Amino acid sequence: MKSIDLAVAEVRELNQALHDQASECLEREWEVLNPKGQHNLAVGIDQNLSVEVRGHAGYFCAGMNKKAHITVHGNAGQGVAENMMSGTVRIKGDASQAAGATAQGGLLVIEGNAGARCGISMKGVDIVVKGSVGHMSCFMGQSGRLVVCGDAGEALGDSLYEVRIYVKGEVKSLGADCIAKEMRPEHLEELAELLNRAGIDEDPAQFKRYGSARQLYNFKVDNVSAY
Amino acid sequence: MCGIVGLYLKNPALESRLGELFEPMLIAMTDRGPDSAGFAIYGDEVGEGWTKLTLRHPQASFDWAGLAARMQADLGVELDWFQNANVSVFKVSSDEASLRAYLSEQAPSVLILSVGQSIEILKEVGLPEQIAETFQLRKMKGSHIIGHTRMATESAVTMEGSHPFSTGMDLCLVHNGSLSNHNRLRENLKREGIRFETENDSEVAAGYLTWRLRQGDSLQTALEHALQDLDGFFTFTIGTRNGFAVMRDPIACKPAVLAETEDYVAMASEYQALTTLPGIENAKVWEPEPATFYIWERDA
């Protein structure tokens, strides 16, 4: 395992070393020491690496990740795994706002709570949150799945497109065009598979499903108050 | 657009190290606010019937000793004072109104940065590191402190436009964000007798709180009104004589993180400002909810 200590190395050196693996991978296992909330850690990786961040991360950790498996052993700041394409990002602690923003693929697991706007504009990623999510989560979510084992804040799934949302706990309020939907066998199966992949032990039958009512997909005068 | 940091000590044993613990927090927010920086420190409290003023004069050579001597003679008060760079702290056996009246009459070029029994506000244009050095922040003692680094948006980069803004006796405010209705509000507050030094939006938020408190609101009620009347984006930290309060707007885009241990409560715009605090690894760390108040105060 290659270890980079950010008490002595710069973030630039870390990212360059990780990017250098894209063309020719010489080292698969990486460890980042003393991250101390610095920003832009392990961003833009394009290789099947394993990266253990030993501490808290700042903004945009694992941004635009492809293929890599990144674990933050602490909290993550704003926009963790933003626009992720593939791979896995796991946050052992809490994630700040806009976790998984616009992410297109892969799996984001947050073992603590996620802040506001979790999964905003998500475009295909799967997000599993063991704790609760903040307000406006999944705002304009386009595709992918969001699983919340705790509670959801206000205006969940506002202006939702095709994301399927599963929440076990309370939903403070649903956003415009987001409705509760029937949990059919295929959804239970899908949820079981997601929880399993995330390594979280929960009973899928305890969850409710939410999705788009698809009433705002094309402008209608009668919906004008929702605009 | 800025960085905010605050540190409130629950354990009095740490009070002698307040400045030393806080300095790296302020400096960690340099990238968020390279234009100016400042802090409000609470401690070294004066007794009942006394008032503590932080005064500033643009000229380093200003004759503070002369002003102190004249004040004592003219007002017949007891007075203790010390100088720190361009700023002097006056502790006077008198009340706020008399002191303000005297200074505006006798020393109109002196700016009053803060008034209270505990608060001192120190702020300047420049990088946080320079400002910490100028005022010898690391040597300061006290019970709690809030600070700010500024990236100026629309109003000028000046000392006056730097945070914290005084909002009344022992009260001050720092702000990250951008208010969108401050111009009309400033005009209304001026008619209510609130004075403004700058075109800064955050100063309007401070003036708003001053006005509400003057109307007899508690801090909590004043903040509830602020949520109704202030438009735009904000994370506020408000220093009080006994502690501090944190509040974010209902949309809550501007960042804030809180950390609590048995020894302290700390607040910052970014977690990296908290990393040098002792025991932070095991602290409870979380983000304040939108439109929710968090107030820590020790018993007066």
Added chain:
Amino acid sequence: MSNETNWTSGLRESATFDRNTMAEIRRAAETGIYDIRGFGAKRKLPHFDDLLFLGASMSRYPLEGYREKCNTSVTLGTRFAKKPVVLDIPVTIAGMSFGALSANAKEALGRGASIAGTSTTTGDGGMTPEERGQSKTLVYQYLPSRYGMNPDDLRKADAIEVVLGQGAKPGGGGMLLGQKITDRVAQMRNLPKGIDQRSACRHPDWTGPDDLAIKILELREITDWQVPIYIKVGATRTYYDVKLAVKAGADVIVVDGMQGGTAATQDVFIEHVGIPTLAAIPQAVQALQEMGMHRKVQLIVSGGIRNGADVAKCMALGADAVAIGTAALIALGCNHPKYDEEFRKIGSAAGFYDDYQEGKDPAGISTQDPELSQRLDPVEGGRKLANYLRVLTLEAQTLARACGKNDLRNLEPEDLVALTVESAAMARVPLAGTQWIPGQGF
């Protein structure tokens, strides 16, 4: 009734409730929705036509028209990027999305720009292989919607443009109505086919310049500090916005004035938000000069640029380069009179067509209809655009030489005078024949 009849019969049209106003009230009453359209502001605004150059005669000496060199090349992104963008001409192609425009139109823009030695820009909706393949220098837009955003394309780009706003709609998000969401557009944007697309007005993962500074660093880290990062703003509080863009770490700032075009936005936005391009440039330049960053952080100006005189005037006011959008589409054949009959069938006329959002463009440009798109030959379109870009450059050079400059960027505000009080005040140049700059004392 013809105008002639109106005149003789003594009928009088209201200046307040003119025919356009009445038509709009009737339209609103029928539909219950605001008017959405493409193109830019149609109202009359103080513009570059209100400025004139002071050619050389006795006190200054002109350069010989065709023999003496007048440099037009410009390097963008010299502040932090390892590989700045080097262009032969200072006229670039502005960001226009695949989705709003057909794939052929995007390809034609890339071809034309490459022939002329300049850059083209992606738009809201991602980068197409056609466009990357045909563009020698391609700027990749990073927008709030992040449609089609991916790190591979980011690394393929020659520069990244973080879009905060657009001159046609500062403070507003984008729109693409369902009619234009075809299979391919839907797939690129991860949206169901045929639904209205609502693009956000704020970026999803940061708000404000302090957070933008961190975002810019993220983009630099992902691309290993290779390419320049532009910040694009719609012209409003330009003086402050430019200062903040510099503080946040931009290499290049793009200021889009209110004459800038759009594919689809509320008419009320297009006509009532923002400031004219002419007024924005001096604000931007003042901000850069006060920070000691003029020419170090380059300034690109767009919004209503049509000819070489406009280009030269922008540069004289302090821009390093300009960008064109609407004019480039017209060069490709947008609103061409040969389609007048077809324009009339869809309720418009050649020269008036602005319903880009409907996707029925007879010229085959602002459409996803395969049959209509076929009408635009990307090779031929590219050739026309290159011709037009060359004319813009030659015209600008002609004016610069006449003012005695061997480099377009040596044009200065002192080479200009204004014809109207408004343009003098906005451009901060004297009214012709006087030394009076309104608003700047005596």
